[in-house]
Amino acid sequence: MSKTKPIGVNFEELESQCLPHLSVDCVVFGFHDNQLKVLLLKSKFIDEWSLPGGFVGKTETVEEAATRVLKERTGLGEIFLNQFHIFSDPKRSNPGLKPENMKKAGVKLTNYEWLGQRFLSVGFYALVEFSKVDPQPDVFSQTCEWKGIDEVETLMMDHRQILDKALETMRLQLRYQPIGYNLLPEKYTMPELQKLYETILGRELDRRNFQRKILSYKILKRLPERRLGVAHKAPYLYRFDLEKYNQALLDGLSGDW
Structure with missing residues (x-):
């Protein structure tokens, strides 16, 4: 049943x-x-x-x-x-x-x-x-x-x-686990992921520091595609590496935002 x-x-x-x-x-x-x-x-x-x-x-x-x-x-x-x-x-x-x-x-x-x-x-x-x-x-x-x-x-x-x-x-x-897989579409840009984190935290994050930190967790895969139709240089698309993402949910992440 x-x-x-x-x-x-x-x-x-x-x-x-x-x-x-x-x-x-x-x-x-x-x-x-x-x-x-x-x-x-x-x-x-x-x-x-x-x-x-x-x-x-x-x-x-x-x-x-x-x-x-x-x-x-x-x-x-x-x-x-x-x-x-x-x-x-x-x-x-x-x-x-x-x-x-x-x-x-x-x-x-x-x-x-x-x-x-x-x-x-x-x-x-x-x-x-x-x-x-x-x-x-x-x-x-x-x-x-x-x-x-x-x-x-x-x-x-x-x-x-x-x-x-x-x-x-x-x-x-957010201090010890990744968030995003359940909230974002399958493919997204780094600025879109950062905006999600900023919205949840209620404050702005430094772009370079955010990118360096989120990439250090190795839970993202950069795709060869770029987001087209944007005003600035077309950013690369990313998606989560689901196996590593799920492992990070179990093992936790280090550091704060």
């Missing part, structure tokens, strides 16, 4: 299918037009945006639940996924999940209080190639869209805190 089979299609069985008090929230990052973007949902019930998330089935691990949620929202089955924090504020609850709102949306439950209980949430962040994602809303949302990180203001509940914690974790990861 597929690990990504949807849970809760029959809402009358939701309480029997899922664990009480436990959920997952996913921060999905993409990179497009030199912008770091995050996938957000617009609520049907209140004028707020939220991160993709869901409940944990009684026969699932939290990792399987997060993978299922992400497949339902993005259409992708193979996603770089990293668990980074547990959010456990005693006052955590979703103000939109009230019985009157559920009934308007056609969600019928025997016990509406089940949705309004306190849920501890396991946070995951995912790195995906923007062009491969087909955003799909869930039953509680009217739309699912990409938003630039700089465009995001307030989010539902503690989701802004979850997003900020995911960014902090990803920035720390």
